Amino acid sequence: MEQLIYLYGFIPGIEAKQNPLSEMKGFDGETSIYTVSAGNMEAVVCALDETEFSEQALQEKTENDIKWLQQKALHHHHTIMNLYKQYTLIPLKFCTIYKSEARLHQTVEPKMKQMETALEQIKGREEWNLKIYCEDAQLKEEISNNSSVVGAKKKEISQLSPGRRFFEMKKIDSLIEEELDKEKNNICEDIHGQMKQYATDATVKMNWSKEMTGRKENMCWNSIYFLEKPHVESFLREMEQKENAFADKGFTLELTGPWPAYHFAGLK
Template sequence: MTGLRYVYAVCRPFGTPLQSQLTGVGGAPPGLLHHHGLIAVVSQVPEADFGEEALKAHLEDLDWLSATARAHQGVIDALTTVTTPLPLRLGTVFRDCSGVRTMIEAREEDFRRTLDRLEGRVEWGVKLYLEPEPEPEPEPESAPAGPAAEPRPGSGRDYLRRRRTSTHAQEERWQRAEAFARTLHERLSRNSEDSRLHAPQNSALSTVPGRNVLNAAYLVPRAHSEEFVELVDRTKDEAPGIRVELTGPWAAYSFVGEAAP
């Protein structure tokens, strides 16, 4: 194998083969590098794209970054169906196989401890969105005002009163959404082995409608995933105006902790 070594994940040996048509970053099929009873899942990538300076430049290219992330995730998803992978960060590259083995030896204790904790477990993501309020229907057009028409007395006060009422209503909706998010997170945490609260998504940068109230991940034994999914599904009609979004099962990215390089 020539070129640099791109490492997707570390895991323990597994018996079920990966999909024969699986390709990774740059279109190369992933291979398995065995060392000290662990496996690094790797593929060959060109130095022209993944050398230090080239990689820095590529990370500023959103199209390249998106394609690379999809290929990386595709390998992790395939691994998740046959074993418990410990995902490494996007763009983890070594000069050769010897560098990968050195990395495994340096982090072997962390890898084994984290794999013990994650064995047989998957990550489920739950997001809550406060749906946008429906746009008010436009008022019917009135007849054009004559030359003697004057503003109605008190119309400015009426406008300010409507603004205050609207602001108050929005604050109440947000408070109800936050209360529901806290309750749901507590409920889901009791039905999972671990949980992580991530920062809400920035509405201005998101293509998803609504304001993100909860962005959380839950570590669930694979054998209990069906019950967890049913629990989330039962909450979807509890709070009108709030959308519950469930994603997964994923490799336990949020629970890798210090084991990731």
Template sequence: MSVEKNHTDYLYVYGIIPKEELSKSVLPLIIGIDQQPSTAMKFNDIVAIATPVNPQKFSQQNIDSLSKNIDWLQENAIHHHSCIEELNRNFTILPMSFCTIFQNEQKLSNLLKERYDELFGKLQTLKGKEEWNLKVFCKLETAKHFVLENNPSIIELKDSLASMPKGKQFLMKKKIDLKIGEEIVKEFGKWQAEIQKYLTSFIEDSSLRSNWGKDVTGRADDMIINCDFFVEKKMEDEFISAIHECEKLFSKRGCTFQVTGPWPPYHFSKMGSDD
């Protein structure tokens, strides 16, 4: 059965891959966001992976309206991610943002041509590497106990407390409680630096993200670190082992580590403010 392509379709782009890798792996058939099969658009040594989409359904105005619908946004963002993950399994991919759409092939071709050096160069930096995410959760009571026993400022206040009259001890205890809160925040910053230093030998780069609240995580403990790491594939086993060793060191401080990946290189593929 032959299928005629509607040349009025827009093109929804999922990502860009190196042309040379197409000779080593079969391009998976991706059914796009508008239920159309994927197409490969080549320019020199790079290939854009796209699917046709209906111009009315995927006009900027309609997308702006649909994006206010949380269910639509979640469903299609997950689909976008799934398509990129599929490509990421066998190819170096420069992933595009959700709803990266071109009005026609010529506009996409112009972008590939105008930014060819930048796109090709970025693919070279991504080759042979993968993204991992580390979230560190902490039981605050355990962290508080650790600070009480190990923080020099708190230990000094505690020592001075014993020699004070009972009337002053009440005020000093309040001061210690406030100081503990301040020192815990400082400790979390130090712990982040310690973990980063511990993993330095196994990573190419890192990107710190905002922590999620309990309303998002659904956990009883607090997220204190949310960080992405850029890791060479050949160092994956060493990186994971280092994470586990690091968790053992921090367990006495009330910390639990959660590492996930490998992910497409979302946080290490940015090229500029207009991407």
């Protein structure tokens, strides 16, 4: 019975030769991580027992044992980050498993040139994530008091008869909500437009819900930037200025990184 292969990612063969892989425990917590040659690359893998880590066994664990899932997800994350600190890395998603080394090679070989090109493109670059949150009440009050659109509507309503005025005033709250969403999006797009000038590539992701973030504020922006390392310092200075500039409007800019090229390696 062949052992399963857990795949963490790919590194350049020349980097692996110059800097041999340090001792790290694999996904099962017992065996060690090692590399498998794939053209000019090395696949960073560990072996798994097919009985313990079969597709059915993994499905049962992920559905019924949240503690196990958290531990294994942390293991994967820490291993990826350790590899990223040492090598140019194409990171793979959590629980990327092959039935054998032969199946791994069958998958990699048709994509070899594309993967080698991807390693060259991500070398010397870092991925950074910006999440923007907004305390709506603070910005909503500013819009209610200062928005020309809201002001014009209030003036229009003030000239109506008392009966019609009562019903039209109910629409003010909806108008303020609309203007709030527009203002938040305009501010976030402006910040993103200025920050992506420092990046070789950038992308906007879906916002997370409060259940996912665990925060009381709404997330109103979620973007990823791919930066050449010499540009990182200027990017961080600009981000700090933006954070200070919009704090009074109720915005919180949360920047994390550097991360491996999860979004810009160009591979699935």
